[in-house]
Amino acid sequence: MTSVSPARADLAAGAGNTRARYRRILRFSAWHLAVTWWFELFLPRIGLLRVAERTRARRMQRFARSFHVLAVDLGGLMIKVGQFMSSRLDVLPPEITKELEGLQDEVPAVPFAAIRALAEAELGVSLETAFARVDETPVAAASLGQAHRAVLAPTAAVDTGLTGVVLKVQRPGIDEIVDVDLAALRKVGGWLSHVRLVSDRVDMPTLVEEFAATSLEEIDYLHEAASSERFAEDFAGDDRVAVPSIVWERTTRRVLTLEDVTAIKITDAAALRAAGIDPAEVAPVFAAVMFDQLFTNGFFHADPHPGNIFVTPTGGGPDASGKTTWKLTFIDFGMMGEVPGNTRSGLRKLLIAAASRDGKGLVDAIRDVGVLLPSADTTELERAMTQLFARFGGMGFAELREVDPREFRDFADQFGHVVRSLPFQLPENFLLIIRAMSLTSGVCSALDPSFNLWDSVEPYAAQLIRDERGNVVGDLGRQALDNAALVWRLPKRIDGLVARIEDGSVAVANPGLERRVIRLEHAARRLVSALLFGALLIAGALVRADDTVFGTVLMAVSAIPLLHAVFSGRRQG
Numbered sequence: 190m191t192s193v194s195p196a197r198a199d200l201a202a203g204a205g206n207t208r209a210r211y212r213r214i215l216r217f218s219a220w221h222l223a224v225t226w227w228f229e230l231f232l233p234r235i236g237l238l239r240v241a242e243r244t245r246a247r248r249m250q251r252f253a254r255s256f257h258v259l260a261v262d263l264g265g266l267m268i269k270v271g272q273f274m275s276s277r278l279d280v281l282p283p284e285i286t287k288e289l290e291g292l293q294d295e296v297p298a299v300p301f302a303a304i305r306a307l308a309e310a311e312l313g314v315s316l317e318t319a320f321a322r323v324d325e326t327p328v329a330a331a332s333l334g335q336a337h338r339a340v341l342a343p344t345a346a347v348d349t350g351l352t353g354v355v356l357k358v359q360r361p362g363i364d365e366i367v368d369v370d371l372a373a374l375r376k377v378g379g380w381l382s383h384v385r386l387v388s389d390r391v392d393m394p395t396l397v398e399e400f401a402a403t404s405l406e407e408i409d410y411l412h413e414a415a416s417s418e419r420f421a422e423d424f425a426g427d428d429r430v431a432v433p434s435i436v437w438e439r440t441t442r443r444v445l446t447l448e449d450v451t452a453i454k455i456t457d458a459a460a461l462r463a464a465g466i467d468p469a470e471v472a473p474v475f476a477a478v479m480f481d482q483l484f485t486n487g488f489f490h491a492d493p494h495p496g497n498i499f500v501t502p503t504g505g506g507p508d509a510s511g512k513t514t515w516k517l518t519f520i521d522f523g524m525m526g527e528v529p530g531n532t533r534s535g536l537r538k539l540l541i542a543a544a545s546r547d548g549k550g551l552v553d554a555i556r557d558v559g560v561l562l563p564s565a566d567t568t569e570l571e572r573a574m575t576q577l578f579a580r581f582g583g584m585g586f587a588e589l590r591e592v593d594p595r596e597f598r599d600f601a602d603q604f605g606h607v608v609r610s611l612p613f614q615l616p617e618n619f620l621l622i623i624r625a626m627s628l629t630s631g632v633c634s635a636l637d638p639s640f641n642l643w644d645s646v647e648p649y650a651a652q653l654i655r656d657e658r659g660n661v662v663g664d665l666g667r668q669a670l671d672n673a674a675l676v677w678r679l680p681k682r683i684d685g686l687v688a689r690i691e692d693g694s695v696a697v698a699n700p701g702l703e704r705r706v707i708r709l710e711h712a713a714r715r716l717v718s719a720l721l722f723g724a725l726l727i728a729g730a731l732v733r734a735d736d737t738v739f740g741t742v743l744m745a746v747s748a749i750p751l752l753h754a755v756f757s758g759r760r761q762g
């Protein structure tokens with residue numbers, strides 16, 4: 190039998206000596222801060238910079254390893270902090286992000302007796318009254334809660350028409366643990382904000398508050414249930430998507446009862462084929478559904494990993510041609526992202542600057558979106574962007590294909606260096622967007638290795654433009670007039686034309702006009718490609734710190750839509 194530390198035993202039992210926990214987190218942080226101060230500030234000051242540099246990677250590794258041990262031992266938010274750190278590729282070095290991946294899977298399950306006690310106190314009835322059966326072995330145990338399969342008891346009060354459900358119950362005492370952890374993190378965040386090395390790169394109080402808000406939402410199952418219904422509403426009437434129903438009568442802040450929608454795991458190619466579903470057909474639908482969330486609904490599932498998406502066969506089996514109809518069923522709405530209006534307009538600005546090959550404008554837009562901290566000296570970045578546009582900006586799609594990948598890599602090296610030397614962070618919603626995008630891309634490639642995400646982006650970009658035509662065209666028109674460097678110009682008369690179409694004074698029945706509107710849409714579509722270019726370029730440069738191959742690919746890929754944009758702009762403009 191493995192020995193269980195007192196902290197871990199407390200966590201499993203749901204209790205916890207909160208003072209000891211608080212002190213342990215502070216002690217851990219103080220020690221590592223002191224070590225960092227010694228090596229990174231003191232030694233360089235007395236002329237021993239080389240010692241600091243030589244030991245840096247090893248110290249990072251040691252820190253990450255001891256944090257790993259602390260997190261597994263304390264559980265609670267420390268696991269989330271670890272996960273959060275492992276995803277902050279923008280601010281943390283790879284020695285840390287790599288070590289902390291996969292922490293979530295190391296959490297011990299809570300004994301069923303403690304789960305029962307909490308669920309019964311929350312629901313106000315015994316489990317036997319509420320459920321005909323509850324599996325005592327959890328389907329999954331996570332840092333904040335665990336899930337059990339159950340069958341609803343047939344009572345008049347809970348007439349949902351459902352039988353099989355999943356019962357998610359929070360870890361007992363998690364509220365208290367989260368409070369203590371947040372108090373400790375605020376304290377440590379306060380310390381860190383006095384360290385120039387950190388405060389120049391990261392807005393620590395904002396980061397901690399961002400993290401606190403996400404964590405508090407995650408331990409509120411009423412919030413998760415509401416998110417799931419909002420998501421379901423966004424897709425109401427869309428037969429590509431299903432969402433489990435919530436059994437509200439058996440749901441509280443700490444207990445979530447929802448329809449059991451177990452079906453084929455989206456990446457289980459063998460099971461899909463056995464059910465008569467071609468995995469390659471699933472990929473574009475999944476991508477389209479994700480883009481719908483990001484570009485159209487502005488409310489998206491930020492954790493679309495394969496464990497959270499099922500493919501559910503519909504229509505009672507294969508038809509005469511052996512084909513099965515199916516839909517995508519999403520679960521786990523604990524981490525959702527929003528693309529607020531101001532982010533969208535910031536992104537639009539970014540995209541316009543990218544499309545006009547305006548290095549300085551692009552940097553200004555990046556600053557506007559909140560990616561660069563105000564203290565950033567962006568001269569180098571502007572220079573790098575300008576070089577990028579000068580070298581690749583005038584190329585067409587075909588020419589781009591001819592470029593030696595080594596050249597991309599060299600540029601990525603240079604560019605990545607400039608980007609990493611700057612004090613910037615990704616705002617939370619950006620990080621979630623990139624997270625959702627890369628998980629989507631991963632799932633799609635698993636389903637169909639030849640799948641290209643860009644093919645799915647285009648129609649969504651076009652749709653986005655259609656929805657926001659007034660805004661985009663307005664901005665675009667203004668920018669076109671202001672910006673002499675614009676490579677493709679939007680004729681002013683089209684701008685005016687669209688304004689008139691928008692206010693209804695021109696009907697679009699005239700085929701000539703319609704053609705021009707379509708052309709305008711093409712122009713705007715190019716803008717969206719450029720937006721993606723900007724976002725991917727930044728993401729690529731960041732990711733490169735951790736994974737050279739993936740980062741380089743992202744950066745190279747980011748150039749494709751831009752060049753495509755410029756190329757098709759020349760043809761159509």
Ligand SMILES: Nc1ncnc2c1ncn2[C@@H]1O[C@H](COP(=O)(O)OP(=O)(O)OP(=O)(O)O)[C@@H](O)[C@H]1O
Pocket residue numbers: 293328329331333334335336355433447448449450451496497520521522523
């Ligand atoms: N409605 C459902 N139908 C079928 N299975 C479900 C359902 N909800 C949850 N599960 C199962 O329980 C597991 C954990 O659920 P969920 O992902 O919602 O919890 P979580 O606490 O957010 O976990 P994590 O943080 O690991 O994603 C899922 O991976 C899935 O296997």
